[in-house]
Amino acid sequence: MKLDVLGLLGACSYALDCVEAELVHVTDKHAKRVAYMSVCMAEQMGIQGESLQDLTAGALLHDNALTQYIQEELHNDIASAIGSAIPLELGIHCAAGEKNMKDIPSHTDIKNVILYHHENADGSGPFGKKWTEVPVFARIIHLCDLLDQVCCSDSFDSDTWQKVEAFLQEITGSIADEECIEAFRHAFSEQHFLSLGEKDVETRLWNRVPRTKQDLSFEQIKALAKFFARIVDYKSPFTSTHSIGVAADAEKLSRFMGFDEETMQKMYLAGALHDIGKVAIGNKILEKPGRLTDDEFAVMKHHAAYTYSILSEIDDFEEICDWAAFHHERLDGTGYPFGKTAAELNTQERIMACVDIYQALTESRPYKQGMPHEKAYGILNDMVEKGWLDGEIASQVDACFDQKMTDIIHEEKQLGE
Template identity: 55%
Template sequence: MYYDRIIPMKEELSIDIIGLAGAYSYALDCIEAELVNIKNKHGKRVAYISICMAEYWKIQGDELQDLAMCALLHDNALTQYISEELKKDSVINCKKDLSEKKTNLHCIYGEKNITKIPFKTDVSNVILYHHEHADGTGPFQKKWNEIPLFARIIHLADTIDIIGNNTGSGNNSWNFICQYLLKNRDGLFDSECVNAFFHAFTHSESFICLRDNSFETKLWEIIPRQKQVFDWKTCKNVADFFAKIVDYKSSFTSRHSIGVAEKAAFFAQYIGYDSINVQKIYLAGALHDIGKMAVGNEILEKPDKLTDDEFSKMKNHAGYTYLILSEVNDFEEIRDWAAFHHEKLNGKGYPFGKTAAELNEPERIMACIDIYQALTEDRPYKKGLSHEKTCEILDDMAQKGFVDSDISKKIRECFGGI
């Protein structure tokens, strides 16, 4: 609704898209860790194993970057899958389904979602078939010669990282991985991919960097973090892709991030921001709650009042947003606009206790729009408030020194006639 009222913009925004994918891979790891025993940086390790294997085929340039992007986001539909397909089951059943069946539904969702990302090469069916087996016994019964190479690479890398994560460390883990690959050659994995793995990792020492996290430096050395220039439509697609991942985390906030993004951009344009800053604030709105991926749903969806300890954990989400988005190159401005949405002018907000002197206008806008969206949207436990009632609450908060009174007044004007 609000997006349709934003005047089309011609100026283009530069974004470290690979860095943003890497940041979000951490958020996805947090979700997977709730259900199966996956350590942080799973997505980055899968990406590193994948690009090391790619050297076997001399894959370079744009193709190598797109392989890394697919690997980082191979489980992009995890929150959507859990929300739409597994909520009716117990957590135990969720774990069993994710770890044993590897159902094709999250692959279908993920393939559809990934079309919003501006890849430079054709990555069709890579996410869709990344759980297929070489012998045709996978979810879609596709044999290895019917599966894109990138999907086959990611399948092996994903499986190996999970095995390595659950078999200890050192030579015992390496030996188990070697035996597992040889045993499942031409079954789970095609011979070519097995050969590529052993070409890239010749002994346990070459694999050890995955244990001490030194691999991440090597990952970004192989995959340059070059900023790409996007038009408004592409920028919005990228923002919406990542916002959707966050919003599916909890049914309580099913469209919150996209709602904040749309209203923040509409408001920024209303008060005269130029097109670049309108795009930046849209992106900040879409990303502002990424830190909630690190907070358990038992807290996010608790219908009763949170205990002090639970509220403390809930408040951590803004700090996680700051830390996660700090991974993206030249993203400090958007990161701060996103992460400071719970700061208050009187210094009593979180996560950093910023004061009025430390909060600029876009950060103040995000704080007000986040409140406005939260109050006006329907949630399972409450009906959204009217525009007038919401503005009364914002005005009261402004009088108490929590939010900017000028922005509160302009919000009343901006959204009053819609």
């Protein structure tokens, strides 16, 4: 299956920015600005073509392990980390991010780019590597990440450029190597740098970096999907593994219903991405153990619209975007975010609505034990009777996921053979 991988990573970077904005207060479009600066610098150093695509991927995902770090190293305490100073152990964060990047398809060797993207030129970084021991992509991303965090804000003006000049003077030879500093100076005048504050930075990034589709195997698609799902699910331990559970259910049910291989792959990817919009919802709402107030629920409902907005930026992704984003729509038009009716919802969108509910009911979470199949199907059937869900698809869920029914079908097939 051919996918706009860089477009997917761009969508993922938006999700990461939402998380970082909440947890460590980076400014909007942080990852895309780092990517744009990195590409401009790389071009000055003679880097072109597919190498630019791989550099862009690394820059967009340089902090991909932030929520993973917080959950695993800070004892799952994301909620208390919000608004406080996070004691980020850079080595652990970089090592986890490097491991995750193995799931991202690349054209060139990107080994150690994320692992060493916090190394300082003089060897004072987390792994003690001097700039001559660090891949050039890592050195570029390090400088651009620092510049965006230290010098950028919601407004870009002449004071911002003065801050850049002072910062570069301070870090040359110690934090950043002279080769990278020189490449930055050749790439950016004051006017060019201040233009990073404009809203079109993403458009300008994609004008410089070609987004060619890559032909991926289903195993590569699954690895990519799991990468995205981890970002969503790590943000909220209450729903940990939910996205991959929905992905697996969507694939299994599609296979059971006889859909072709490409449709099953698309359903898996849609399932993994269906809740990506939740990264834009604050953890105080996501993590609330009790019933949400009407106002809180109104905010929570926005996540499906955010999913649609995030995924709609990916080239030729319309089907998967709709299948993922419409999982809370109802046949009677009372669902959200768009109030779609039965006439506007196709089979895949109806499947996603069913498997999302079924997975949520049957999976265990910190505050509840997962329901048995019979009880979960009973709830689905109640929703069918209310006119919310497709009765035929609910019946297929029953047949597909009821182990007793699965065994009977398997025996019948063996007898038929």
